[in-house]
Amino acid sequence: MTRINVTVDGVSYSDEVEPRTLLVQYLRESLGKTGTVVGCDTSNCGACTVHLDGTSVKSCNVLAVQADGHEVTTIEGLATDGELHPVQQAFHECHALQCGYCTPGMIMQACDVLKHNPDPSEQEIREGLEGNLCRCTGYHNIVKAVQQAAGAMSSQAVSS
Amino acid sequence: MIPAQFDYVAPSSVEEAVAALAEHGDEAKVLAGGQSLLPILRMRLNAPSVVIDLGRIAELQGVSEEGDHLVIGAMTTYAALLDSEAVNTHAAVLNKAIHTVADPQIRHRGTIGGALVHADPAGDVGAPALALGAELVIAGPGGSTRTVAAEDFFEDLFTTAVGEGELLTQIRIPKHTGWGAHYEKFVRVSHQWSIVGVAATVRSEGGSIAEARVGLTNMGSTPLRAKAVEVALVGKPATDEAVREAVASVADGTNPPSDLNGDSDYRKHLATVLTRRAVLAAAGA
Numbered sequence: 325m326t327r328i329n330v331t332v333d334g335v336s337y338s339d340e341v342e343p344r345t346l347l348v349q350y351l352r353e354s355l356g357k358t359g360t361v362v363g364c365d366t367s368n369c370g371a372c373t374v375h376l377d378g379t380s381v382k383s384c385n386v387l388a389v390q391a392d393g394h395e396v397t398t399i400e401g402l403a404t405d406g407e408l409h410p411v412q413q414a415f416h417e418c419h420a421l422q423c424g425y426c427t428p429g430m431i432m433q434a435c436d437v438l439k440h441n442p443d444p445s446e447q448e449i450r451e452g453l454e455g456n457l458c459r460c461t462g463y464h465n466i467v468k469a470v471q472q473a474a475g476a477m478s479s480q481a482v483s484s
Numbered sequence: 485m486i487p488a489q490f491d492y493v494a495p496s497s498v499e500e501a502v503a504a505l506a507e508h509g510d511e512a513k514v515l516a517g518g519q520s521l522l523p524i525l526r527m528r529l530n531a532p533s534v535v536i537d538l539g540r541i542a543e544l545q546g547v548s549e550e551g552d553h554l555v556i557g558a559m560t561t562y563a564a565l566l567d568s569e570a571v572n573t574h575a576a577v578l579n580k581a582i583h584t585v586a587d588p589q590i591r592h593r594g595t596i597g598g599a600l601v602h603a604d605p606a607g608d609v610g611a612p613a614l615a616l617g618a619e620l621v622i623a624g625p626g627g628s629t630r631t632v633a634a635e636d637f638f639e640d641l642f643t644t645a646v647g648e649g650e651l652l653t654q655i656r657i658p659k660h661t662g663w664g665a666h667y668e669k670f671v672r673v674s675h676q677w678s679i680v681g682v683a684a685t686v687r688s689e690g691g692s693i694a695e696a697r698v699g700l701t702n703m704g705s706t707p708l709r710a711k712a713v714e715v716a717l718v719g720k721p722a723t724d725e726a727v728r729e730a731v732a733s734v735a736d737g738t739n740p741p742s743d744l745n746g747d748s749d750y751r752k753h754l755a756t757v758l759t760r761r762a763v764l765a766a767a768g769a
Contacts, residue, residue, distance in 0.1 A: 326492055342489065343489075343490055343491065343492030343535065344486055344487040344488065344489055344490060344525075345486070346486060346522075346526075349486065365485060365526065366523060366526075366527075367519065367522070367523050367590070368675075370587070370589060373589055379563075379592045380588060380589045380592060381589050381592055381593055382589045382590070382593075384522075384526075385518060385519055385522045385523065385589075385590075385593065386518065386522070386593065387492075387515075387518070387522070387537075389492050389494070389537070390515075390518070390537065390539055433588070433589065436588065436589075437588075452588060454587040454588065454674050454675050455586065455587025455588055455589045455590060455675055456587075
């Protein structure tokens with residue numbers, strides 16, 4: 325067992341983990357953060373995407389021990405004071421989900437896309453979400469939601 | 485699935501990492517960005533008893549310039565390389581190839597050194613490393629280092645010049661400042677491994693090709709450099725006709741795989757088409 329100290333959604337944790345524990349497993353099974361899901365188990369689908377020190381990663385492809393000393397944000401840490409994050413709000417309003425299984429990863433990756441490019445074109449959004457698969461093929465509304473979120477976040481930035 | 489059990493070592497220097505390799509021998513596997521290794525461990529295609537994580541070694545990170553060379557730490561991520569103005573300016577074909585690797589999340593974690601040592605023939609960084617004449621710095625026991633040319637680095641499928649007890653530490657790339665560049669990758673679906681890829685970088689003079697370098701992805705058990713084509717391109721105008729003729733023999737002597745994505749002959753044909761496109765794009769035509 326190896327001791328890790330990791331901050332997840334703003335809370336510090338110190339735990340003993342087996343080195344082979346995947347980050348997604350640690351999040352779900354040790355911390356109960358089941359909002360992050362396992363989709364494909366082969367690092368293709370992106371459903372397990374979280375932010376590691378503010379950057380999107382596939383948490384099935386990172387060991388929990390590699391997150392030692394780092395900060396993780398999951399889908400459960402996006403909303404603040406009960407207010408949905410603008411990307412979450414836009415997914416809700418644009419009906420950007422069908423079965424919903426890819427949604428946590430889609431939203432986390434969409435946040436990463438908008439962080440690097442606050443005003444992406446449709447093509448840039450599609451390329452930015454290249455590593456996230458929606459088996460319902462509901463990409464159309466997902467792209468619309470990211471566009472709406474981009475608009476909402478830039479007007480929010482202007483008004484503040 | 486989850487990996488089989490292993491012990492975890494996270495050295496903080498190259499010296500410590502080499503010592504850990506010496507201690508554990510072939511029981512150990514080196515973890516770089518983990519984007520190929522972790523799927524392999526999860527599927528239990530490999531079950532090392534020790535994993536040596538290079539992620540805490542600061543000296544293996546980053547891009548610097550030393551005279552007419554770029555020096556890239558082996559643990560520099562794809563994302564950091566894409567953000568590097570020096571790479572974009574002096575080794576543009578590497579930048580273009582990395583843009584096509586996997587997807588953003590994988591590029592945030594995956595490293596150039598990990599990819600080179602993993603040496604998957606369908607990986608996208610071997611061909612530009614060959615085209616740019618990269619040199620690979622390898623650390624060994626007792627503080628020793630040696631430098632291997634990219635041409636001698638790739639030995640076979642998933643096999644490189646990095647021997648037991650050794651570690652790739654740096655990639656040194658002669659600056660190709662002002663050279664046009666393109667990476668032409670053929671895939672059927674998004675974020676697929678290359679069916680065939682071609683890295684081309686070209687120095688143009690007055691509308692003609694003064695010098696060209698061409699590397700091939702997935703046209704054999706290792707990435708390949710197309711030297712005969714490089715020679716044939718010298719002095720040619722950057723026109724479709726002239727380049728088509730100069731690259732016609734690009735697949736001669738190659739032995740690409742046959743698989744579900746295409747048979748060997750198909751890949752040979754593809755290589756001529758993609759090389760023409762890559763060279764023309766690199767020449768700005």
